[in-house]
C-alpha cells in the first residue's frame with residue numbers, strides 16, 4: 001500500500017494515514033472508487049455505509065461489483081472487494097441509511113474525516129449537519145456527467161453544504177398534469193403519479209384524475225364569481241362529486257377490487273377519464289382536444305398475453321397497441337408484487353425496476369398519443385423520468401481521487417490546500433481541466449444550518465396548511481429534519497412533539513386555527529441532528545395550483561407589512577409577535593374559516609436520486625435544455641419496499657457507455673446539466689452534486 005512504500009508519501013503523512021479512522025458515505029460510483037483509493041493509499045481503519053443493493057446498471061462503472069453481486073448489499077460487497085487489495089485492513093460495512101438514528105453525532109465523532117459520495121440532497125444535508133455538529137471535516141463530492149466537484153466542509157472555516165440556497169425545482173401546475181398536458185414530461189409525471197396511486201406511497205397532490213375545478217375550464221363569468229362559489233359548501237360538494245373525487249380517493253382500492261383487470265384499468269384512465277375531460281369544453285376551445293382510446297380496439301381479448309420482442313426494444317418508440325400490451329404485462333407483475341406486501345407497505349418507483357419503468361413508459365406514451373404529444377422511446381422516458389445524467393466512470397474516478405487527496409490535506413491540517421476543485425470536460429482559459437477554487441467562501445452568517453442562531457423565513461398559507469403538513473412537507477421533506485420538536489416562541493407551547501402520543505391531536509388543525517399566523521416565530525429542535533432553527537412565519541393567500549409554502553432562507557427578505565413596520569419600530573420583538581398574533585387570530589376567527597378547497601402543490605419532477613443538480617450557466621453551450629430538476633425524496637425504508645432488482649440481461653439502455661462522445665451528450669438534452677463557464681474560475685460553491 002502506498003503509505004507503506006517509502007518515498008511515496010512523507011513519513012509524517014504515512015503515519016497519519018495508518019492511524020486515521022475514516023467514514024465513507026455511499027458505495028456507488030464515487031464511493032467505490034474512494035474506498036479502493038483509501039485502501040490502496042494505506043488507510044486501514046475504514047467504515048462504509050450504503051442503503052442500497054447492487055443493480056445491474058451499476059456494473060459498468062462501479063468496479064468493486066460484478067455480475068454475481070447483483071441484488072447484494074453495496075456496502076458489504078464493496079468491503080469484500082476492497083479487502084482483496086489489503087486483507088489486513090479493517091473495514092466495517094453498514095447496509096443502512098446514514099440518516100438512521102443509529103448513526104448519530106457520537107457515531108460521527110469517531111472519525112478523523114468523513115468522505116461523502118452520495119447522490120441526493122436529503123442525505124447530503126443530513127451528513128453536513130452531523131459533521132458540523134461532531135466537528136469532523138467532511139469531504140463532500142459529486143459528479144454530474146463530465147462535471148465533478150470536491151469541496152471541504154469544516155465548521156467555522158468553510159461554507160457548509162446548506163449555506164447557499166439551492167436552485168428551485170422545476171415544477172408543473174397540477175392542472176397541466178391532470179387536464180392539459182402539452183409536453184412529454186407532463187405525461188411522464190402523470191404516469192409516475194399513476195404508479196404511486198396504484199402501488200406506491202400515494203400523495204394527495206399526485207392525483208391523476210381530471211380536475212373539474214381547473215380555472216381554465218370555467219367561463220370568464222364563472223371565474224369572476226369564483227370566490228363566492230368556493231365558499232358555498234353545497235356547490236363545493238357537488239363540484240367534488242362531479243369532478244370524480246370519490247372515485248379518485250379510491251383508485252387503489254378500485255383497481256384491487258377489479259383484480260387489476262388490465263382492460264378495465266386501461267379504459268378508466270385512457271377512455272372514461274378522457275371523455276370526462278372532453279366534457280370540460282372550455283379547456284378545448286384553444287387547445288387540441290384529446291382523443292380517448294379503447295382497450296378492445298387496441299388489444300382484442302388474449303392479445304396481451306406473453307412477452308413480446310418489442311418490449312425489449314428500448315430505443316424504439318412503441319406504438320399505442322404495443323404500449324397497451326406492455327401496460328398489461330407490467331400491471332400483472334406490479335400488482336403481484338404489491339399484493340405480496342404486508343400492512344401499509346408500498347412499492348417504490350425505481351427507474352431500474354423493469355416492470356415499474358415499463359409501466360410508466362407505456363402509460364406516458366398512451367397519454368401522449370391521446371393528447372397528440374410526441375411519443376418517446378422507453379430509453380428517453382427513463383432518462384426524463386429518472387432525470388438521469390449519464391454517469392461517467394472517468395469523472396467518478398477523478399473526483400474520488402481528488403477526494404482522497406483532500407483527505408490527506410485534512411489529516412495534515414493543510415487547510416489552505418483544501419479549496420474546492422471542479423472537474424471539467426474541456427480546458428479553461430488557464431488550461432485547466434481540474435479547476436481549483438481561488439478562495440474559501442466564508443460561511444454564510446445567515447445560513448439556517450451553520451450560523452450561530454439559525455433562522456429562516458417561511459411564507460406559508462396558514463389557512464390551508466395543517467400541522468401535519470408543516471411537519472412532513474416543510475420540516476422533514478424540505479428542511480430535512482428527522483423528528484423535530486416545535487414550540488411557539490412567544491408562549492412556549494408545544495406544537496409538534498417528537499414523542500409519540502403528545503401532539504397527534506393537533507395534526508389535522510390548520511396553522512391559522514392554532515394561531516400560527518403571520519409573524520409568529522416557531523422554534524424547531526431536532527434532537528437527533530442536534531439542530532435548532534427558528535422559523536418566522538409569513539402568511540400569504542396562495543392561488544390555485546400555487547405552492548402553499550416557500551422557504552426564504554434569509555429572513556431579511558421577508559418584508560413586514562406596512563402596519564407591522566410601525567409596530568416593529570415601536571415594540572421589541574416579542575411584543576410585536578404577540579400583537580400580530582392576536583390581531584391575525586381574530587381576523588381568522590371572523591373570516592371564512594378553514595378552507596376546504598383541495599389546492600395542491602405544483603407537481604415536481606421527482607426521483608429518488610441524482611436530483612440535486614445545481615447548475616452553473618455555460619455560455620459556451622447555449623443549446624442545452626434545462627434539466628427537470630427533481631426533489632430528493634428518499635423513500636422511507638420502513639414503509640416502502642424497493643422491488644428486487646431485475647435480473648434481466650443487460651439491455652441497450654443499461655449499457656451507458658463509460659465515455660460519451662459529443663453526439664451522445666447532445667442527445668441527453670432535457671436531462672443535461674448546464675456546465676460551468678470554462679473560461680472563468682467557478683463561482684463559489686454553486687454546484688453541489690451528484691453522481
Ligand SMILES: Nc1ncnc2c1ncn2[C@@H]1O[C@H](COP(=O)(O)OP(=O)(O)OP(=O)(O)O)[C@@H](O)[C@H]1O
Pocket residue numbers: 025026027028029030031049050051052057058074096097098099117118119120123391609610690691
Ligand atoms: N441515505 C443514504 N444512506 C446511505 N447511502 C445512501 C443514502 N442515499 C444514497 N445513498 C447511496 O449513495 C450512493 C450514490 O452513488 P451513485 O450516485 O453512484 O448512485 P447509484 O444508485 O449507484 O447509481 P445511479 O443512481 O446512477 O443508478 C448510492 O449507492 C446510494 O445507495
Ligand SMILES: [Zn+2]
Pocket residue numbers: 159160161162163164443444447448449450451
Ligand atoms: Zn451553512
